[in-house]
Amino acid sequence: MALKCAMLVAGAVLLIGAISEYFVYGKTTWFSILLFPAVAGISSFVFVSFFIQQFIIAKIRLIYKTIRSLKKDSQDLNLNFSRDLLKEVNREVIDWADDQRKEIEVLKEKENFRREFIGNLAHEIKTPIFAIQGYILTLLEGGMNDPRINKKFLEKASRSTDRMVAMIEDLDSISQLESGKLKLYQEEFDVVALAQDIIDSLEMRAKEHNVTLKFNKKYDKPILVHADPNRISQVLSNLLVNSINYAKPEGGETEIRFFDIDEDILIEVADNGIGIDQKDIPRIFERFFRVDKHRSRHTGGSGLGLSICKHIINAHGYTMDVRSTKGIGTTFLFPLKKVG
Numbered sequence: 460m461a462l463k464c465a466m467l468v469a470g471a472v473l474l475i476g477a478i479s480e481y482f483v484y485g486k487t488t489w490f491s492i493l494l495f496p497a498v499a500g501i502s503s504f505v506f507v508s509f510f511i512q513q514f515i516i517a518k519i520r521l522i523y524k525t526i527r528s529l530k531k532d533s534q535d536l537n538l539n540f541s542r543d544l545l546k547e548v549n550r551e552v553i554d555w556a557d558d559q560r561k562e563i564e565v566l567k568e569k570e571n572f573r574r575e576f577i578g579n580l581a582h583e584i585k586t587p588i589f590a591i592q593g594y595i596l597t598l599l600e601g602g603m604n605d606p607r608i609n610k611k612f613l614e615k616a617s618r619s620t621d622r623m624v625a626m627i628e629d630l631d632s633i634s635q636l637e638s639g640k641l642k643l644y645q646e647e648f649d650v651v652a653l654a655q656d657i658i659d660s661l662e663m664r665a666k667e668h669n670v671t672l673k674f675n676k677k678y679d680k681p682i683l684v685h686a687d688p689n690r691i692s693q694v695l696s697n698l699l700v701n702s703i704n705y706a707k708p709e710g711g712e713t714e715i716r717f718f719d720i721d722e723d724i725l726i727e728v729a730d731n732g733i734g735i736d737q738k739d740i741p742r743i744f745e746r747f748f749r750v751d752k753h754r755s756r757h758t759g760g761s762g763l764g765l766s767i768c769k770h771i772i773n774a775h776g777y778t779m780d781v782r783s784t785k786g787i788g789t790t791f792l793f794p795l796k797k798v799g
C-alpha cells in the first residue's frame with residue numbers, strides 16, 4: 460500500500476517535471492520525447508490501478524462486514540489490512556460456510572428429534588385413549604347392565620386415565636426442568652433416611668418380582684446432603700422401580716451405596732438384573748427411549764423416568780452416569796453436595 464502511494468507520488472512528480480520543462484523552455488528534448496509518454500503511462504496506470512483497488516476494497520469490505528455481522532458472536536467488523544486482503548476474506552468466507560454447515564447439521568438433528576418426539580408422544584397417548592374408548596363403547600352398547608363387566612371396565616378405563624395423567628405430568632416436569640423453570644427447594648437432609656423410606660414404600664412391589672432392595676452395608680449415622688429432597692426422592696424411586704421392572708425373571712437384588720468423595724456424596728443404585736446392551740446405553744436418558752418396547756409397555760413405563768432423573772441431577776449441577784453389562788446388571792450413579 461505504502462509502495463503504491465510512493466509510486467503514485469513519484470509518477471506525479473516526474474510528470475509535472477516533464478510538462479513544466481516543455482512549457483518553461485518551449486523546446487522538446489529527448490527527455491521530454493521519451494520520458495513524458497513513459498511517465499504519463501506509468502502514472503495513469505498507477506493512478507487507475509489505485510482507484511480500482513480502492514473500489515474493490517470498498518466492495519470487499521462490504522461483503523466482509525456482511526459476513527461478520529451474520530456471525531452471531533462477531534463484534535469486530537474491521538478488516539486487517541496488514542495481511543493479504545483476499546486471503547483474509549477467503550478465510551472468513553470458508554469459516555462462515557463451515558459454521559453454516561454445522562448449524563444446518565444441528566438443525567437437521569433437532570428436526571429429526573422433534574419428529575421422533577411427536578411420533579412417540581402420539582403413540583404413547585394413543586394407547587390409553589384407544590383403551591378408554593373401547594371400554595366406554597362396550598359399556599354403552601349394553602355392558603353397563605352387565606354386572607360382570609361394568610365395574611371392571613370402569614376401573615380399567617380409570618387406570619388408563621391415570622397412566623395418561625402420569626405421562627403428561629412427567630412430560631410437564633421434563634419441559635419445566637429443561638427450560639429451567641422448575642425451582643429446586645434445596646435443604647439439608649439425611650439421604651440414608653430418604654432412601655430407607657423409598658425402600659419401605661416399594662417393599663410390596665419388590666416382593667412381587669422377588670427382588671430384594673437393601674443397602675450395601677449398615678449406615679448407622681445419617682449422611683447429610685444439600686439438595687431438593689422431593690426431587691431426589693423422585694430420582695431414587697425411579698431408579699429402584701426400574702431395578703424391579705428390569706430384574707431377571709427369577710428375581711434379584713438391588714443395592715444402594717453411599718461413598719464420601721471430597722465435597723460430595725456419591726450415590727449408587729446397583730442391580731443384578733437383565734442389564735443394558737452397550738449400543739443402547741447412550742440413548743437410555745432420552746425421552747421415550749426403551750430398550751425393549753414390548754416389555755416396558757407390559758410393566759407400564761413410557762420411557763420418561765430416566766430422562767426426568769437426568770434432568771433433576773443436572774438441575775443440581777451434577778450428571779448421572781450408568782454402567783451396565785447385559786445379563787449381569789446395571790448401576791446408576793450420581794453425586795450430591797455433602798453437608799459438613
Ligand SMILES: Nc1ncnc2c1ncn2[C@@H]1O[C@H](COP(=O)(O)OP(=O)(O)O)[C@@H](O)[C@H]1O
Nearest residue numbers: 701705734749750755760761762763764765789
Ligand atoms: N436397571 C435397569 N436395568 C436394565 N434396563 C434398564 C434399567 N433401567 C432402565 N433400563 C432401560 O432403560 C429404558 C428407559 O428407562 P426409563 O426412562 O425409566 O423408562 P421406562 O422404565 O418407562 O421404560 C427402559 O425401558 C429399559 O430398557
Ligand SMILES: [Mg+2]
Nearest residue numbers: 701760764765
Ligand atoms: Mg422407568
